[in-house]
Amino acid sequence: MMKFLRENVYAAGLLVLLRIYVGWQWLDAGIHKLKDGFDAAGFLKGAIANPVADRATGELIYPTFMKFIEHAALPNVKIINIVIPLGETLVGLGLIVGGLTATAAFFGLLMNFMFLFAGTVSTNPWLILLGGIVMIAGANAGRFGLDYYLLPFLRKHVRFQRKGRGGEATPVNPIPPQAAH
Template sequence: MSDPSEQPNITATEINIRSTIGGITAEGRIHTLSVWFILALRLMMGIAFFQSGIEKVLSGSFDAAGYLQNAPPSNGSPAADLFVTMGQTPWFVEFVNVAVPWGEVLIGLGLIVGLLTRLAAFWGAFLMLLFYLGNWEIAHGYINGDFAYMLVFLSVAAFGAGRILGLDAYVEGYDVGGRPLIERYPWLRYLLG
């Protein structure tokens, strides 16, 4: 971005943004106050996931087998057969019984402190996709809370929300051999931010 015409147009209250994907360009203006709403989305999802996960961990009674075998077939999920197979596979149920509660705790913590935010948001979106398919309820349309939360997680990742009052900003700038960590290891952009 050495050409001044390529620099973002920043005013006191708005920022121009532009992106081209597959030959289609979208552009618009976002208000600088948007940073606070991006932070709020990150914290909201972090707290919600941390709370959900810690309740499961502390209760010690989380068992996914019944849900996997019964909920998706009873609600007509297109992935019902997959869920039933998962629920009838003992080693997989044991994995899920650990992965879901602790995954929610770790995703929540990552978002709350803004560390490995893109990685946490990816796994949060993945879990929400599974919940969307497992909780299949389309009586009022295909968009429900699980689908909306999946998009919130993806937005948190896309906005690089961990750089807003989060630890990712510090990790990215950590000096490694005279260069910021993120410049030395650019692949970390997929995990941080």
């Protein structure tokens, strides 16, 4: 199944429909927040007031996430109010046009999980399932999109530093010994 998702041209065709659907969900949510205004303070305070907890014991299921909301997200709610709508919009655009598709799907999944950890079910499980399929498909999900042109360009023009066998870092653009003098 993995090989089919990651390499098959017919799977790539089906993934176009899937990523456009998921992308539209993200784009629609982000555009509404950008257009109508967005304030996450109420949502964050609600997540703190009503955390996801075990019904029998009352123990928090995600205590570290609650600490994150309380000590990082809520005090920086002005930044969150920009990052969430912009992130949703960019994830939607990336999925719709097929540009950096796997990356867009990853960040969409990250937001879905954060919303779930905060106690909001809504469409998040459905988007996690569909977005996960897109992310697992990797570059094949963007084969019929901007990734067809973008990924080869990035592979050719962006070099990543890798470790050599001895553990030492190898230079990205090594200078030949004769040119160093």
